[in-house]
Amino acid sequence: MQLYQSQSLKIYNSLSGKKETFKPINEGHIGMYVCGPTVYSNVHLGNVRTFMSFDMIFRYLKHLGYKVRYVRNITDAGHLENDADVGEDKITKKARLEQIEPMEVVQRYTVDFHNILNTFNFLPPSIEPTATGHIIEQIELIKNIIDNGFAYVVNGSVYFDVHKFNETNEYGKLSKRKLDDLIHNTRTLDGQSDKKNPQDFALWKKAEPQHIMRWPSPWSDGFPGWHLECTAMSTKYLGEQFDIHGGGMDLKFPHHECEIAQNEAALGKSPVNYWMHANMLELNGQRMSKSTGNTVNPHELLSGDNKFFSKAYAPSVIRFFIAQSSYRSVLDLTDDGLLASEKGFNRLMEAMNLLGGIQASNASSLDIESWKQKCYDAMNDDFNSPILIAHLFEAAKYINQLKEGSETLTSDDLNILKDTLNTFVFDVLGLENNADNSTGTDKLSGAVDVLIKLRQEARANKDFALSDKIRDELAEVGIQLKDGKDGTTFSIQ
Ligand code: AMP
Ligand code: ZN
Secondary structure, three states, X not given: OOHHHOOOOEEEEOOOOEEEEOOOOOOOEEEEEEOOOEOOOOOOHHHHHHHHHHHHHHHHHHHOOOEEEEEEOEEOOOOEHHHOOOOOEHHHHHHHHHOOOHHHHHHHHHHHHHHHHHHOOOOOOOEOOEOHHHHHHHHHHHHHHHHOOOEEEEOOEEEEOHHHHHHHOOOOOOOOOOHHHHHHHOOOOOOOOOOOOOOOEEEEEEOOOOOOOOEOOOOOOEEEOHHHHHHHHHHHHHOOOEEEEXXXXXXXXXXXXXXXXXXXXXXXXXXXXXXXXXXXXXXXXXXXXXXXXXXXXXXHHHHOOOOOOOOOOOHHHHHHHHHOOOOOOOEEEOHHHHHHHHHHHHHHHHHHHHHHHOOOOOOOOOOHHHHHHHHHHHHXXXXXXXXXXXXXXXXXXXXXXXXXXXXXXXXXXXXXXXXXHHHHHHXXXXXXXXXXXXXXXXXXXXXXXXXXXXXXXXXXXXXXXXXXHHHHHHHHOOEEEEEEOXXXXXXXX
């Protein structure tokens, strides 16, 4: 018997606007697709938050015993500036500015993305397909959509006919927009005159002479529209209908709305049973976003080298901070919030470190089974990690009471407490017991300060051989001392 058979999971479905009891298409199996990054620059912490939410969801589904096929793509072509149908490809633009090949841009930022995810202890997805690796599948989809009468060709480009589609289907059902309202609100950008209607979107674009990333097709040498890759890759790896599709809230419209339209137009089926949208990370009360520059790069937060935060934070502290909010809430990244999370995380780890030394008793004074079920209930309620964490803190309190002897547990109950904590803290939330690492930078600074003091004492005693030795040997391991009028400071190379 698998755990999922005894737990009733509810997922908030953006399509219905309700929490629904989760039932996969094939018992015991889940297909999950999450829109991945466009690899034209370093990921910022907002991107990390969205992927982290789905990493936690993936982890919990696996823990429940489901066989999950998790597909998260890499967008390496077709995503134009301003998320529009005109303008330069984001990757080509970066390549032009840096005078390198587009595929060098893709490689550089894919490697960066993976490094960041490893640092934050993400599980790899089951498949990580690329848009450029699926051009043939995208062309086949376009042919189907044209054959079914929902797309038209103009000057070598192919557009999806939103108005025609809306006669028989419901365009806007995910984002709760009505085509009539869209008609009044769509800005017509220059160069979109090929479209019958401004709401139509590109399936294939004929490449301008300067557009380097291009492929042959029945319509022109060109490139696919941004929305198409996700339809092609999710269908290929998860089937025409699958269980969960996720992404950031900002992708709901137009990207996900267009995915639904493409699937329905090509294959006659709504592709996804549960649409999940992760909410935005903010910095200074405004959405973190590459385009406005209101971002923190994970490296900067991890090293402390940034203008927003007072110190460096460990990956698990940042993970813990993110898990302390529901994935569906807006979250503001603040120093106070991170400091509080660091304290909380350390408290939890310290309690867990005490667990090994606790003696079992003949009787239990605590109801551990019901505490355990509360942890599951929290996660079963649309992955409510903040409530789960409240229960984990409750366990930390129990551990201290057990240590003091004011509460007791039998050895069976003690094992349940340990196993459940390990499961939720490490397997589901993906935290690592590096409470000491969280202050690793502080400790290093402290150690260098001790050496700086010893060097000052050596100088005061005119022992210049020793003071130089301290400076030179620190330099050899990459720590530079700088003597200034306010004393000695150091930098790490
Ligand atoms: P992009 O590379 O811009 O396509 O974004 C990759 C993912 O990060 C998408 O799922 C976005 O919705 C998500 N994302 C972008 N900005 C934020 C943010 N400020 N907070 C949370 N997720 C974000
Ligand atoms: Zn997508």
